[in-house]
Amino acid sequence: MKLLSLLESVALINPYTPSLVRFRGPLIQELVRRGVRVWVLGPDYTPEMRKEVAALGGLPVDYPLSRTGLSPLEDARSFLALVRFFRQERPRVVLTWQAKPNAYGIPAAALAGVPFRAAVVEGLGYVFTPGEENFKKRLLRGVLSVLYRISFALAHKVFFLNPDDLEEFVARGLVRREKAVLLGGIGVPLEEWPPAPPHLHPPTFTLIARLLKEKGVREFAEAARRVKARHPEARFLLIGPLDTNPGAIQEEEVRSWVKEGFLEWVPWAEDVRPYLRQTSVYVLPSYREGVPRSTQEAMAMARPVITTDAPGCRETVVEGVNGFLVPPRDVEALEAAIERFIREPTLIERMGLESRRLAEERFDAHKISERLLREMGIE
Missing domain, CATH: 3.40.50.2000 (Glycogen Phosphorylase B;)
Known part of the structure; x- marks a missing residue:
């Protein structure tokens, strides 16, 4: 079923602006080519990054995010900022990448009534990587697992880049198999x-x-x-x-x-x-x-x-x-x-x-x- 009509909008939620154009550029261009308004959310935009996103046809938007911090207050601030943005601009689709945008962006979109919500798991990151175990790592894995279960229950689709990650998330009960989609690499132009x-x-x-x-x-x-x-x-x-x-x-x-x-x-x-x-x-x-x-x-x-x-x-x-x-x-x-x-x-x-x-x-x-x-x- 076709979800978007001409000039409706998509919000792309990113955790790291320096590599935003390099990683998301082809997708932004493809959406713009199809006549879709593309909001590109990221933390700590510089003037140069704004120009690069605008040159692709995207609309750069700053939102607060502590990428690696563990402050509940900072994370709540990120969540509320996303809810406000979604309610104001009313995108039809929200697509998120990586841990914190996946954990907070999808619930924020659901609370704001965004019709279609999807996340991309680009890798499992430090807390799910086998190896050295310590209390902090176990705690982070437990917290993130709870957040993923909540978030992915509210997502319509969750994309994975490799089959191992997909199977691990399904086995851990973090996502239902019918929502999980194997995409492969994000690719390069x-x-x-x-x-x-x-x-x-x-x-x-x-x-x-x-x-x-x-x-x-x-x-x-x-x-x-x-x-x-x-x-x-x-x-x-x-x-x-x-x-x-x-x-x-x-x-x-x-x-x-x-x-x-x-x-x-x-x-x-x-x-x-x-x-x-x-x-x-x-x-x-x-x-x-x-x-x-x-x-x-x-x-x-x-x-x-x-x-x-x-x-x-x-x-x-x-x-x-x-x-x-x-x-x-x-x-x-x-x-x-x-x-x-x-x-x-x-x-x-x-x-x-x-x-x-x-x-x-x-x-x-x-x-x-x-x-x-x-x-x-x-x-």
């Missing part, structure tokens, strides 16, 4: 990420991620230290900002790696394509993902991939075809995979071409946006 010639000299291995333990940053650093000792010509690039999440790696540790000389750190890059052009192999040793956007971008640019045989990550690699899968937290296996590309450089071009083919097959953002809108009744 392939025309903006064209394949680049293979980069062979020097062999360069790149990780692009927020500096979190669960992204496998420490494993990447240790593998780099070991391989660099045997192959001093090899380069290792770590591109990504510091973070405030519980698993954040401190700046002093990262700078110690740089000082030792086995790794280069770029704290922030507005455009990572120049770095991917000088990359031989993309590496993401993450413990768990939705389906990682950075890997999809690297694949689009014809880069082989080393990643973990973990939920979300494994969706991006066909073992031995476009790269290699290694166990999470296994520095030795990661080191061996990196070493293989150095010893067999012909793999870089062959597997890179396979990455681009798989990106075209699985991760075309325009096709994925069309499917998402179709699932929400937006024709």
